[in-house]
Amino acid sequence: QVNAFALPGGKIGVYTGLMEVATNQDQLAAVIGHEVGHVIAEHGNERMSSSALINIGMEVTNQLLQTNQIATSHLIMAGLGLGVQVGVQLPFGRTHETEADLIGLELMARGGFDPRESMTLWENMAKVSGDNRQPELLSTHPLPATRISNLSNNMDNAMLFYNAATTKPNCS
Numbered sequence: 772q773v774n775a776f777a778l779p780g781g782k783i784g785v786y787t788g789l790m791e792v793a794t795n796q797d798q799l800a801a802v803i804g805h806e807v808g809h810v811i812a813e814h815g816n817e818r819m820s821s822s823a824l825i826n827i828g829m830e831v832t833n834q835l836l837q838t839n840q841i842a843t844s845h846l847i848m849a850g851l852g853l854g855v856q857v858g859v860q861l862p863f864g865r866t867h868e869t870e871a872d873l874i875g876l877e878l879m880a881r882g883g884f885d886p887r888e889s890m891t892l893w894e895n896m897a898k899v900s901g902d903n904r905q906p907e908l909l910s911t912h913p914l915p916a917t918r919i920s921n922l923s924n925n926m927d928n929a930m931l932f933y934n935a936a937t938t939k940p941n942c943s
């Protein structure tokens with residue numbers, strides 16, 4: 772599916788489906804920045820059930836087992852256990868979404884990722900949803916057009932951070 776999440780404690784998950792929508796490093800940075808933005812802002816009125824969290828844990832562990840990183844998988848599971856205690860917070864309201872978008876925009880720009888690509892990401896996301904394949908990331912989120920206009924309104928500021936960034940990562 773087209774989705775990603777961040778857990779309190781710093782663990783980040785990105786579904787492989789997202790890689791079809793985020794077509795470069797900057798767009799991926801926009802998604803991760805958004806998810807980390809939720810954690811930094813300590814969002815969340817509703818909590819994910821323990822069973823949903825366990826499912827994610829099993830999925831993560833399965834992926835790791837497939838790549839023979841068994842020792843690491845125990846650390847991840849420990850991290851998820853911490854997540855249960857602290858509380859994983861989904862879904863988010865629209866105000867929280869906008870806030871996470873803007874925190875993410877600043878984070879990616881400070882990290883040297885082109886903030887303008889955040890708008891392209893949501894354009895790509897809109898195309899996929901027109902395809903009869905509703906991305907999970909969109910189901911609880913505002914319309915792409917709304918987010919693009921919010922991002923656009925804050926782009927001048929983001930470009931200042933981007934231009935001031937001392938490193939421009941090249942992940943490709």
Ligand SMILES: [Zn+2]
Nearest residue numbers: 805863868871
């Ligand atoms: Zn969100």
